Amino acid sequence: xxxxxxxxxxxxxxxxNRFIPIVILSALLWLFLSISDTLLNDTEIIYPTQVxxxxxxxxxxxxxxxxxxxxxxxxxxxxxxxxxFELLSAIDTSKAYALxxxxxxxxxxxxxxxxIGKNGFPSALAGGEVGGVYYRYHILYPGSxxxxxxxxxxxxxxxxxxxxxxxxxxxxxLEQWQDRQLAIAxxxxxxGGVFLITSLYLLIxxxxxxxxxxxxxxxxxxxxxxxxxxxxxxxxxxxxxxxGILNIRIFFCALxxxxxxxxxxxxxxxxxxxxxxxxxxxxxxSFLTLMIIFWKTPSLxxxxxxxxxxIISAIAYARKTPDVDWIITGIVIFLxxxxxxxxxxxxxxxxITISCLISLALTTQRQNTKYEQSMRRSARLExxxxxxxxxxxxxxxxxxTIISLIESDPKKGIALIEKLGDxxxxxxxxxxxxxxxxxxxxxxCQNHIAILxxxxxxxxxxxxxxxQSYEIPPGIILTLVENSISHNxxxxxAHQMTIxxxxxxxxxxxxxxxxxxxxxxxxxxxxxxxxxYIKARLEECYPGNWNxxxxxxxxxxxxxxxxxx
Amino acid sequence: MKIVIxxxxxxxxxxxxxxxxxxxxxxxxxxxxxxxxxxxxxINNESVDLLLLDLNLSGExxxxxxxxxxxxxxxxxxxxAHRERALEAFEYGVFDFIAKPFSKNRISQAINRLxxxxxxxxxxxxxxxxxxxxxxxxxxxxxxxxxxxxxxTKIFMSNGHFEICRKSIKTLLLILPNDFVxxxxxxxxxxxxxxxxxxxxxGYYSLIISNGTSIPLSRKLAGSVVKEFKRGQ
Numbered sequence: 001x002x003x004x005x006x007x008x009x010x011x012x013x014x015x016x017n018r019f020i021p022i023v024i025l026s027a028l029l030w031l032f033l034s035i036s037d038t039l040l041n042d043t044e045i046i047y048p049t050q051v052x053x054x055x056x057x058x059x060x061x062x063x064x065x066x067x068x069x070x071x072x073x074x075x076x077x078x079x080x081x082x083x084x085f086e087l088l089s090a091i092d093t094s095k096a097y098a099l100x101x102x103x104x105x106x107x108x109x110x111x112x113x114x115x116i117g118k119n120g121f122p123s124a125l126a127g128g129e130v131g132g133v134y135y136r137y138h139i140l141y142p143g144s145x146x147x148x149x150x151x152x153x154x155x156x157x158x159x160x161x162x163x164x165x166x167x168x169x170x171x172x173x174l175e176q177w178q179d180r181q182l183a184i185a186x187x188x189x190x191x192g193g194v195f196l197i198t199s200l201y202l203l204i205x206x207x208x209x210x211x212x213x214x215x216x217x218x219x220x221x222x223x224x225x226x227x228x229x230x231x232x233x234x235x236x237x238x239x240x241x242x243x244g245i246l247n248i249r250i251f252f253c254a255l256x257x258x259x260x261x262x263x264x265x266x267x268x269x270x271x272x273x274x275x276x277x278x279x280x281x282x283x284x285x286s287f288l289t290l291m292i293i294f295w296k297t298p299s300l301x302x303x304x305x306x307x308x309x310x311i312i313s314a315i316a317y318a319r320k321t322p323d324v325d326w327i328i329t330g331i332v333i334f335l336x337x338x339x340x341x342x343x344x345x346x347x348x349x350x351x352i353t354i355s356c357l358i359s360l361a362l363t364t365q366r367q368n369t370k371y372e373q374s375m376r377r378s379a380r381l382e383x384x385x386x387x388x389x390x391x392x393x394x395x396x397x398x399x400x401t402i403i404s405l406i407e408s409d410p411k412k413g414i415a416l417i418e419k420l421g422d423x424x425x426x427x428x429x430x431x432x433x434x435x436x437x438x439x440x441x442x443x444x445c446q447n448h449i450a451i452l453x454x455x456x457x458x459x460x461x462x463x464x465x466x467x468q469s470y471e472i473p474p475g476i477i478l479t480l481v482e483n484s485i486s487h488n489x490x491x492x493x494a495h496q497m498t499i500x501x502x503x504x505x506x507x508x509x510x511x512x513x514x515x516x517x518x519x520x521x522x523x524x525x526x527x528x529x530x531x532x533y534i535k536a537r538l539e540e541c542y543p544g545n546w547n548x549x550x551x552x553x554x555x556x557x558x559x560x561x562x563x564x565x
Numbered sequence: 566m567k568i569v570i571x572x573x574x575x576x577x578x579x580x581x582x583x584x585x586x587x588x589x590x591x592x593x594x595x596x597x598x599x600x601x602x603x604x605x606x607x608i609n610n611e612s613v614d615l616l617l618l619d620l621n622l623s624g625e626x627x628x629x630x631x632x633x634x635x636x637x638x639x640x641x642x643x644x645x646a647h648r649e650r651a652l653e654a655f656e657y658g659v660f661d662f663i664a665k666p667f668s669k670n671r672i673s674q675a676i677n678r679l680x681x682x683x684x685x686x687x688x689x690x691x692x693x694x695x696x697x698x699x700x701x702x703x704x705x706x707x708x709x710x711x712x713x714x715x716x717x718t719k720i721f722m723s724n725g726h727f728e729i730c731r732k733s734i735k736t737l738l739l740i741l742p743n744d745f746v747x748x749x750x751x752x753x754x755x756x757x758x759x760x761x762x763x764x765x766x767x768g769y770y771s772l773i774i775s776n777g778t779s780i781p782l783s784r785k786l787a788g789s790v791v792k793e794f795k796r797g798q
Contacts, residue, residue: 397665
């Protein structure tokens with residue numbers, strides 16, 4: 001069996017091995033973040049300032065703005081009001097502009113006295129309002145812009161929303177605005193798409209190749225991130241109304257809680273450690289509370305999430321969970337980056353997700369290495385056992401005995417040759433098959449014992465009882481037989497060995513007894529080649545689902561092998 | 566000739582005995598031991614000439630037991646399945662190594678070599694000496710000469726120290742390479758260590774070896790020894 005030695009890079013924790021990937025990762029991330037940051041915060045955007053408002057709803061006056069009882073309040077929020085935004089900076093009147101209004105509710109907007117657009121139907125009465133879309137842009141044509149000072153009047157109502165959400169106005173040259181929107185859309189599509197595909201790939205991997213829950217968790221993390229990106233940007237596509245905004249927020253928080261739960265289980269492997277699943281729910285609830293309290297400055301809730309992620313990872317690291325250091329590295333890179341960039345949630349979690357992917361890849365690599373090692377070890381032990389039986393002592397002695405029997409007892413000699421032939425065939429089977437039926441193994445143990453009996457003049461016997469239909473790795477029972485006989489060879493004693501096989505729904509139990517060991521005999525269970533072979537074979541065939549105990553019991557030596565389903 | 570056969574598997578033990586009896590009719594007294602302990606008991610009770618030892622030489626235990634036997638004053642022939650360890654066994658001073666399975670011919674070869682010793686270059690590279698229950702392998706390249714003292718021999722080395730060996734000059738001769746010759750009833754020297762031959766009065770010779778020691782050369786052996794030296798030159 002050829003096993004190729006695969007050399008995995010970055011397995012050893014040398015500074016070089018860590019340094020290079022961290023540098024590349026950081027460079028890529030900063031590139032990505034700076035692009036998105038530039039897109040989101042363009043200096044070309046002009047923000048008209050809210051100068052005054054009046055809560056009395058009335059029709060937009062074409063003239064007589066002075067008759068209105070204005071209140072000076074730069075940061076007012078109301079369920080209904082007439083807002084006056086002033087723009088003092090010069091704008092290029094030859095170009096078209098996009099006036100971007102963000103607000104839950106309905107409004108009508110005029111620019112310098114000209115009605116330029118509306119969103120839903122504002123009304124003083126709750127029943128009369130027709131909700132509008134959360135984001136809306138209105139075009140200011142070159143002809144409508146003149147002069148140095150501009151006023152945008154917004155007649156606004158939002159009865160559906162339990163929390164008053166203020167208005168934000170942004171002004172930008174139309175061409176640039178369009179280009180930027182396309183760029184943001186492209187970026188969103190790319191990141192969303194990446195997470196969707198990664199999520200699908202991880203899910204398929206979990207089902208088909210790696211039934212490790214970590215893949216499922218990471219798939220869920222990626223999928224939730226995809227949904228978060230979608231939610232963050234469908235605000236522009238779908239007509240979310242005022243009520244819808246609140247629903248989005250709740251939906252958002254639900255996603256965060258799923259995200260936290262997945263992250264929590266991924267990092268801490270909580271299911272195995274039987275840690276409480278309520279923890280991430282607690283995180284999500286706190287996040288929701290913070291979002292409600294600090295909804296205008298979402299950076300605090302976001303930082304909160306990041307800190308929780310860091311604490312979870314730190315706990316995992318302290319518990320010596322492998323490969324967590326990459327996740328911590330990812331979070332640290334993000335935290336350093338967040339001091340320079342203003343980021344949306346999905347961007348921050350994408351950093352974490354990438355580091356989770358690295359961590360998962362390392363885990364898989366480690367498992368592969370372990371498996372390969374165990375295969376190699378198994379192959380080697382297999383060969384050693386074959387060598388043990390083919391080479392020197394056993395084979396040569398048997399042949400010498402045959403020479404002796406040729407003249408003294410030819411019939412016995414022929415019988416011995418036959419049995420030796422069977423033994424060779426058995427060894428051939430070891431090489432080729434992963435498991436053989438118990439019946440066959442016991443047959444050949446009997447053959448082996450018969451050969452030893454002819455050679456040594458002993459009367460060893462193996463009595464088997466129980467169901468022999470189960471399939472087990474070859475060579476195990478033979479090793480037990482050999483261990484017993486070689487430890488206690490005495491030609492005047494009839495060694496009795498029994499093997500009982502118990503098969504039930506839980507699995508298989510093999511009880512091998514060497515009867516009546518001498519009290520003064522040092523029947524120590526040597527962890528020699530024999531027992532290592534048995535354990536390696538069991539681990540290869542039933543990883544983690546077996547048990548091996550060998551101990552004296554009531555004057556006998558009992559070895560119990562249990563295989564669980 | 567007293568021969569001990571140490572072999573735990575009866576058919577093989579019987580086979581070896583059969584061959585020996587056929588090869589040395591009425592010349593040999595054979596003791597069969599079925600375990601190492603039984604063999605040691607026999608050796609302690611009889612003055613054995615030859616031991617035929619079946620040993621599992623796969624581990625280190627086998628070699629330890631072998632060395633115990635090699636420290637004694639008889640020839641040891643190893644009969645083993647582990648051919649690959651033959652060279653190592655020769656280095657410690659076994660007389661012969663017979664691989665299993667063997668034919669009568671092979672046994673005959675070994676016995677003939679034992680009975681009509683023609684000095685050949687053996688593969689011995691160390692002599693097993695036992696002192697204070699401790700076994701030590703004295704490297705042959707350090708050995709200058711061997712002196713017989715009663716039932717024992719003293720093996721003198723180039724650094725001036727000596728080791729006690731239980732093998733007699735006669736037994737040692739059979740396993741030492743050609744470079745070693747017997748020059749006296751009680752002396753065995755390394756030819757290449759001799760620097761001078763001094764003639765004394767009365768027709769006595771002395772051999773001076775590299776560390777300055779003077780070894781007597783017996784008159785009986787003088788002729789053949791000098792011839793050996795001349796041949797060597």
